[in-house]
Amino acid sequence: MPDGLQAYCRECAAEYYRQRQEAKGKRVRERGQVPPGHKRCPQCEEVKPHSEWERNKSSSDGWASYCRACRAERNRVSYFKRKYGLGPAELEALVAEQRGVCCICLAARAEHVDHCHETGRVRGVLCFSCNAALGQFKDRPDVIRRAAAYVEGIAWKPTLVAPGVYQLPS
16 A cells, blocks of 8 residues: 555454465465464474574575474485485385395495496495495496405406506406
8 A cells, every 4th residue: 555554454364365375276374373483394294492503694584484393304305316316205115115125235224325436326235334335436347356356255356567557367
C-alpha cells in the first residue's frame, strides 16, 4: 500500500496464503512454537537447541538451515552423487551386494567407494586399508602382482641395466 503497510493483518495474510497453496495441492506446514535458543530443522522436523546447529552469518537468524546431523547426512549424500553418481539407494545396494564386507580382505566393513581414476567407473566398496593400498599402488595391476609375489616369498630382485632402467627376472 502507499503507506507501506499491508492490506491485511499478518494472520489473515497467512491464512490466505495457506488457502492458495492448498488449492494448488501443496501442503503448508503448521507454524509451531519454538522456544528461545532453539530452532526447528526442516529435514528431521525436530526442535533442537542452538548448540546442535552451525553458525551461518549470511542467514537471517545467524544459524544454518539444517541441524548438524541432517547437514552432515545431506553433505554425504551430495558428495556421493556429485563424485560417483551414486544415490543413497544405489550405494546401499552396492554394499548389500557385497554383504557389507570389503571385496579384497573379506574382513572389514565396506565403507569407501573404489573407482577407476582413468574412467571414473565405480568398481566396488572397500575398507579404508584396502582402498588406501590400491591408491598407493596407483591402481597398477603389475605392481600389485609383484607385491603379492613378494609377500608370498617369491623374491623379484630387479637387475639394473641402465640408469633408471631395471630388468625383472622372467
